[in-house]
Amino acid sequence: MKSTTTEPLPCIGVVLAGGLSSRMGRDKALLPWKGRPLIEHQLTVLSDAGVDDVRVSGDRPGYHGIADAQPQAGPLGGLASIAETLPGDVDLLVIPVDMPLLQPGLLQRLRTERPRARSLCFVGHVLPLRLRLDADSRNRLLALLRHGEPRERSLRALQAAICNEELALSAAEAAQLTDCNTEMTWSEVSG
Template sequence: MPTATERLPCIGVVLAGGQSTRMGRDKALLDWRGRPLLERQLDALRAAGVDEARVSGDRHGYRGIADAQPGLGPLGGLAAIAGTVAGDADLVVIPVDMPLLGAALLGRLRTEQPLARGLRCAGHVLPMRLRLDTESRGLLAALLREREPRRRSLRALQQALDCAEVALAADEAAQLADCNTEASWDEVSR
């Protein structure tokens, strides 16, 4: 484990492998101010200072990483990304469907509480930071073998890691609006 002054590589991850069934169309390709939402999310991660940004999901134009085991949700996507990372790293993980996420908030997740094994925004599963190391890789593998879906989740991973939280100001909390339906998309994209 690094000390408070050592810095691991930081990889930004956009979870974009879902089927978008509630939305009825591909959320990653929704038009956000003239370009695909996925591109906006990648730019937000880069602006937050990650060393590189990756896409979880079979996204050919974005060199996306397909799930090794389809149907396991965000945890499966995160495990697929973890399989492409050599050595230890910090992962800043965001969903594709939170278009209001700002670089400053993501930067806080990247830098605050540097020794925490996991860090999330208070009261929310995503976005989050995960310390990817031997222990968390083993935990990911164990959770993916769980038969019960709620034990095969990002929330279960965060509980097992005793994930720390950052408190949010009201303007930061507003950035966590997710767009799972046409109605929520219409409200946020006005």
């Protein structure tokens, strides 16, 4: 008798750490957070959320980072480079390096709720993101990277192309999604 349940796909955690940190004025991935670099904290948060493996998007040799094959293409370029290293279908659980308040429990929600969603994020936020990486999403990702209009080369455009779904957030959960792009925000969060 054939089973009606399907095995969940492997879930790979991805820390987006390839940006220029231009608004911050210094490398966000190396900012000190609770006694260690922020990138290490984010890798631990992903591991604690129960992913099967973790990857770093960006030229981060000390963290086995995967450099963007198409430089200056933003998070989309980083995801495309990660996708090239992963055979077959997987779910990606993608977080930015500059969101230090993220907790594993919130990421577990994103990882496990609505298992059939091809793309899933929280209402009002592009990241964190769960993305089903399959032939269709890979093709759409590459097509968007070839697009001439920079605004069309975005995570938001990818989410729209593959019918992104959203999860509601409580106020406490929403506070975890503070991204530290500027020195001012970093001071508020880390102070």
